[in-house]
Amino acid sequence: MWDSYFGKRAKAVVYALKGAYLLVKTEPSIQVQSVIGLIMIGAGFHFELTTTEWMFQIFAIGLVLCAEGLNTAIEKMADFIHPNFHTKIGFIKDIAAGAVFFAAITAVIIGCIIYIPKFT
Numbered sequence: 001m002w003d004s005y006f007g008k009r010a011k012a013v014v015y016a017l018k019g020a021y022l023l024v025k026t027e028p029s030i031q032v033q034s035v036i037g038l039i040m041i042g043a044g045f046h047f048e049l050t051t052t053e054w055m056f057q058i059f060a061i062g063l064v065l066c067a068e069g070l071n072t073a074i075e076k077m078a079d080f081i082h083p084n085f086h087t088k089i090g091f092i093k094d095i096a097a098g099a100v101f102f103a104a105i106t107a108v109i110i111g112c113i114i115y116i117p118k119f120t
Helices: 005-026 028-046 051-081 087-119
Strands: none
Touching: 005 028, 005 051, 028 051, 028 087, 051 087
């Protein structure tokens, strides 16, 4: 069964779900971002977002969680390859963290565009 096309896809989904579970269970940054995402979803229901606003909000939440997950993977791989401090590894980790920063700033801007008008 697992050797068929659909079996391989199902197996890939199982691995992806396992990875998402491990991220949420073990990584504080993902836990914080997940809680923020849930708060924003609650705010979306409270302020009765339009379909378009929901799309942008869900995109922003997904963007940040995705960036955090990739950053975590890069950090874990870098630590595995070179456990001791190394300037090049530090540079790589800083770049990955910078990508998360860009995603977070984008999410904040999207949130401001959606929610500021609701308070005026």
